[in-house]
Amino acid sequence: MxxxxxxxxxxxxxxxxxxxxxxxxxxxxxxxxxxxTYSGKRFTDNFGPFIEKYGFTDLYTSSFYPFKTEEEKWAYWAKHISLNRYEIDAxxxxxxxxxxxxxxxxxxxxxxxxxxxxxxxxxxxxxxxxQGDYNFLQCETGCHDKLYYNESLVKEMIDKTVDCKIPSNLVQKCPVCGGNMDVNLRKNQYFVQxxxxxxxxxxxxxxxxxxxxxxxxxxxxxxxxxxxxxxxxxxxxxxxxxxxxxxxxxxxxxxxxxxxxxxxxxxxxxxxxxxxxxxxx
Missing domain, CATH: 3.40.50.1220 (TPP-binding domain)
Known part of the structure; x- marks a missing residue:
């Protein structure tokens, strides 16, 4: 020393x-x-199919990927949330x-x-x-200020993911405006507080x-x-x-x-x- x-x-x-x-x-x-960590072995061990399909290099940049469908988006985000929030203890x-x-x-x-x-x-x-919390979903356009706890939904999405897609019936819609849902992370002006x-x-x-x-x-x-x-x-x-x-x-x-x-x-x-x-x- x-x-x-x-x-x-x-x-x-x-x-x-x-x-x-x-x-x-x-x-x-x-x-x-x-x-x-958001890159390296922890990333490659857990996101192999997504890396192969989309060319992802790390969890940070992949979180900005413009998925074409909600089924693809939530297959990725369910795994992202689970790995960083539910699969790791203190x-x-x-x-x-x-x-x-x-x-x-x-x-x-x-x-x-x-x-x-x-x-x-x-x-x-x-x-x-x-900046938000992986535990919760929100309306994608922030039409109301309620958050929705997602643990059981995330687990079901992962269990039913096939070819980097979830079944359409698991795609969540906002109960107020009927629009898409998003993760409660501050990334744009629609972040729900x-x-x-x-x-x-x-x-x-x-x-x-x-x-x-x-x-x-x-x-x-x-x-x-x-x-x-x-x-x-x-x-x-x-x-x-x-x-x-x-x-x-x-x-x-x-x-x-x-x-x-x-x-x-x-x-x-x-x-x-x-x-x-x-x-x-």
Whole structure:
């Protein structure tokens, strides 16, 4: 272990020990570090027929594929949802994060959609999944704000998929407008924010207000630049405006941040699981 790494670990540990509040921000890199990868062997092992038929290369780009029929679309999405939400238990990294902060006054904002935080023990009222949730379907055009839990439907779709298609009778239609259904993911202007979403948004804003100017650690986990305005830039700005704040950034590819926050930032490019393990000691 290098002196530099040791110094950073000790600095982050002390900041966490002294903190009155901790705000966790989870991005795609966090789930990838936990083993929920969207490419490589995990992808090829589970999507062989789709790779052969459509030439898919990874789960991220394939989620934007313009399927010609609803039967094809839902054969793919049923497997995508199942693999990332229903076929995987809480991962060690997420469970360790819970152990790290459970005795603190904390909150979580995450752009991830596979419910790993709540699976790992975080209470739902402490987690804001701002970009949606694999558990639910919504009207494709957002004609109403109700979400529909999909676990049993997803399993049936997978069981009855043939040649990368589901039977037509399993294609869901919106019970209000009769149009198509979609996954509850923020990808266009039709994303449905239901009552629970607004309640989570309120709890998050209350936490920000309550912790303003206090000793706080903003712990940014695997957040890149796809949607930097949700976690990355706000964490930087809040750190800048709070003399008692520390920004702890765990990011292999993008550890850089605002120059103005350099002295208040502890950044790690090392393996995320290793860093969290050391912080727990």
């Amino acid at each position: 290098s002196v530099s790494y040791q110094t950073r670990i000790e600095g982050a540990k002390k900041a966490l020990e002294d903190a009155e509040y901790v705000l966790l921000g989870g991005g795609a890199g966090l789930s990838a570090a936990a083993g929920i 991962t060690k990294l997420y469970m360790d994060l819970f152990q790290l902060v459970k005795d603190k006054n904390y909150f979580v904002i995450s752009t991830n959609v596979e419910s790993q935080f709540t699976k790992a023990g975080f209470p739902p009222d402490k987690v804001f999944e701002i 239901d009552e629970k979403w607004y309640e989570s948004d309120k709890l998050y804003k209350n936490f920000l207000q309550e912790s303003k100017g206090k000793k706080i650690v903003y712990m940014e986990l695997g957040v890149g630049f796809n949607t930097p305005g949700i976690i990355r830039y706000p964490f930087e700005q809040m750190t800048y405006h709070n003399d008692h704040a520390t920004l702890v950034r765990l990011n292999k590819e993008h550890p850089e941040g605002f120059e103005e926050n350099e002295e208040k930032t502890v950044a790690f490019t090392e393996d995320m699981q290793d860093v969290v393990t050391f912080l727990m000691q």
